[in-house]
Amino acid sequence: MANTRQGVSRRGWLKALGAASAAAAAGQIFGKAGAAAQEPSAPQPAPEFTGPGANPYWTSPGQFAMYPQKAPLILLTDRPVQLETPRHYFLSTLTPNDAFFVRWHLPMIPNAVDLKEWRLRVEGNVERPLTLSFSELATRFKSVSIAAVNQCSGNSRSRLQPRVAGGQWGNGAMGSASWTGVKLREVLDAAGVKSGSVQVQFEGLDKGLGPKGLGSNRFIKSLDLTNPVIDMCVVALAMNDEPLPMLNGFPARLVVPGYFATYWMKSLSFIRVLDAPDDNFWMKAGYRIPDTPRGNTTPDDMKSGKVATVPINLMPVRSFLISPDGTAKIPAGLPTRLRGIAFSGYGGVKKVEASLDNGVNWSECQLGPDAGTYSFRTWWFNWTPKAAGKFQVAIRATDTKGNIQPDEGVWNPGGYLWNKIERQEIVVGDAS
Amino acid sequence: MHRRKWYLVAVIALSILASRGLYADFRAGDYTQAGTGTIRQALPAAPSTDAAYDAGQYPIYYPELVPGDGKDDVENNCELCHSPRYITMQPPLPAQAWADEVTKMRKTFGASIPEDTAQKIIQYLGSHYTPETRKR
Numbered sequence: 008m009a010n011t012r013q014g015v016s017r018r019g020w021l022k023a024l025g026a027a028s029a030a031a032a033a034g035q036i037f038g039k040a041g042a043a044a045q046e047p048s049a050p051q052p053a054p055e056f057t058g059p060g061a062n063p064y065w066t067s068p069g070q071f072a073m074y075p076q077k078a079p080l081i082l083l084t085d086r087p088v089q090l091e092t093p094r095h096y097f098l099s100t101l102t103p104n105d106a107f108f109v110r111w112h113l114p115m116i117p118n119a120v121d122l123k124e125w126r127l128r129v130e131g132n133v134e135r136p137l138t139l140s141f142s143e144l145a146t147r148f149k150s151v152s153i154a155a156v157n158q159c160s161g162n163s164r165s166r167l168q169p170r171v172a173g174g175q176w177g178n179g180a181m182g183s184a185s186w187t188g189v190k191l192r193e194v195l196d197a198a199g200v201k202s203g204s205v206q207v208q209f210e211g212l213d214k215g216l217g218p219k220g221l222g223s224n225r226f227i228k229s230l231d232l233t234n235p236v237i238d239m240c241v242v243a244l245a246m247n248d249e250p251l252p253m254l255n256g257f258p259a260r261l262v263v264p265g266y267f268a269t270y271w272m273k274s275l276s277f278i279r280v281l282d283a284p285d286d287n288f289w290m291k292a293g294y295r296i297p298d299t300p301r302g303n304t305t306p307d308d309m310k311s312g313k314v315a316t317v318p319i320n321l322m323p324v325r326s327f328l329i330s331p332d333g334t335a336k337i338p339a340g341l342p343t344r345l346r347g348i349a350f351s352g353y354g355g356v357k358k359v360e361a362s363l364d365n366g367v368n369w370s371e372c373q374l375g376p377d378a379g380t381y382s383f384r385t386w387w388f389n390w391t392p393k394a395a396g397k398f399q400v401a402i403r404a405t406d407t408k409g410n411i412q413p414d415e416g417v418w419n420p421g422g423y424l425w426n427k428i429e430r431q432e433i434v435v436g437d438a439s
Numbered sequence: 440m441h442r443r444k445w446y447l448v449a450v451i452a453l454s455i456l457a458s459r460g461l462y463a464d465f466r467a468g469d470y471t472q473a474g475t476g477t478i479r480q481a482l483p484a485a486p487s488t489d490a491a492y493d494a495g496q497y498p499i500y501y502p503e504l505v506p507g508d509g510k511d512d513v514e515n516n517c518e519l520c521h522s523p524r525y526i527t528m529q530p531p532l533p534a535q536a537w538a539d540e541v542t543k544m545r546k547t548f549g550a551s552i553p554e555d556t557a558q559k560i561i562q563y564l565g566s567h568y569t570p571e572t573r574k575r
Binding site for chain 2: 049062084165257
């Protein structure tokens with residue numbers, strides 16, 4: 008009882024004190040100096056949702072949440088788990104494992120794996136079906152590493168207008184890691200792909216509670232055996248030279264360089280060679296994009312039923328300003344460095360440009376070290392703002408295939424392929 | 440307890456002093472109740488040396504759905520496969536979009552929700568989670 012009362016009065020005191028001192032301080036210093044800007048206040052919470060307009064924030068506005076083997080990340084959903092990476096983690100070529108975004112489709116996701124029992128099975132249309140333990144995988148095949156970006160197909164979905172249902176990601180459903188494991192091709196060769204095979208299917212340990220045969224029962228994805236990316240695929244046993252976090256697909260994960268994350272099967276446990284195209288929900292209905300330039304269409308055209316679709320595939324070129332992030336103003340005259348990352352699934356970043364006037368004039372940025380064609384590429388641009396003002400900074404990248412980021416958004420019912428030029432307002436204040 | 444009291448008295452005194460404008464060129468020592476929360480750190484894990492790799496249970500952060508007719512139907516049906524955060528995460532959607540979602544869950548994903556219950560769920564979502572009606 009006494010404790011409770013003390014607790015309350017303590018809080019009361021703190022509140023009163025805060026209000027009084029803030030008011031007094033504002034009056035004393037900013038009021039008299041005549042430079043009052045805004046009511047001083049402790050950080051206020053972001054809204055619980057955005058819309059029906061586009062999400063104006065860099066990430067989704069959700070709360071931070073704690074998950075096993077993870078730093079506090081932005082919560083989208085808790086069952087199944089979807090977590091977004093905060094902006095500041097994207098200053099480097101590789102994204103830390105504990106900050107890497109998380110996206111599962113079905114509720115029965117693995118909490119624990121016993122490597123005494125766990126096996127990667129290679130089956131289907133093969134000469135010699137294989138049952139590989141973790142240690143066999145690690146020792147029987149040559150070890151390879153590749154740095155590659157893993158980006159959710161729906162990254163930035165909350166930018167679309169009109170908004171579409173689905174995971175309401177800001178820009179943080181992406182990450183770049185150094186993936187170490189064995190070549191998918193070597194594993195397939197060990198099993199011996201029979202002639203007449205057309206696709207290879209991947210399945211992990213997650214399961215759904217829906218009826219058999221439906222997308223809600225299991226999550227499976229397939230790639231054409233003739234797709235050149237098959238030779239680049241890696242069955243990763245390590246991520247940034249550490250074991251994969253459980254939520255990122257321990258003990259093994261498929262890496263499909265340049266491709267959206269939907270193909271990067273987590274907790275990979277079945278590799279199945281198919282002699283007919285996969286017509287399961289996740290290939291035939293889910294993760295499909297309009298067969299139009301940039302995958303762009305309109306709600307009306309979709310409704311009319313005349314828009315042909317294809318499975319989502321390569322990631323279009325994107326770039327991001329990470330710092331400064333607009334949360335603090337910059338004194339005029341201070342040498343400042345704009346920093347961020349860029350990438351393209353089509354292979355390599357050729358050029359990143361910055362505009363300080365909302366996209367009218369562009370200057371080429373410096374590129375950081377090349378960690379690999381499919382990795383994040385860091386960039387920076389030195390800038391000393393001369394006078395106070397508000398600057399609309401825009402960043403755009405061009406990839407080695409000559410694709411340049413457009414200044415138009417995209418719309419399709421899945422909320423995929425967003426790669427519009429990003430903008431950030433930077434406020435420069437007087438320095439004297 | 441006493442120590443804490445003195446700490447508070449000291450903070451208050453300092454804040455008042457600071458707020459009196461001891462210096463004209465900056466503001467300092469100004470604290471207030473935060474609108475945002477704090478997050479407790481997790482204890483370090485204590486793994487075993489055997490072949491079991493266990494991340495433990497995944498936490499549920501259960502959101503509050505708007506009270507109203509049909510809320511129970513949402514909780515009793517939708518939550519078999521996913522948490523209600525799949526609803527609260529969405530932007531405000533037109534009533535028709537919510538109806539389409541419920542239909543997708545039933546027809547495409549095979550959720551065994553009877554027609555009359557489905558209608559109640561559609562009614563509930565279309566009443567509280569549209570651009571016109573959504574408050575939180």
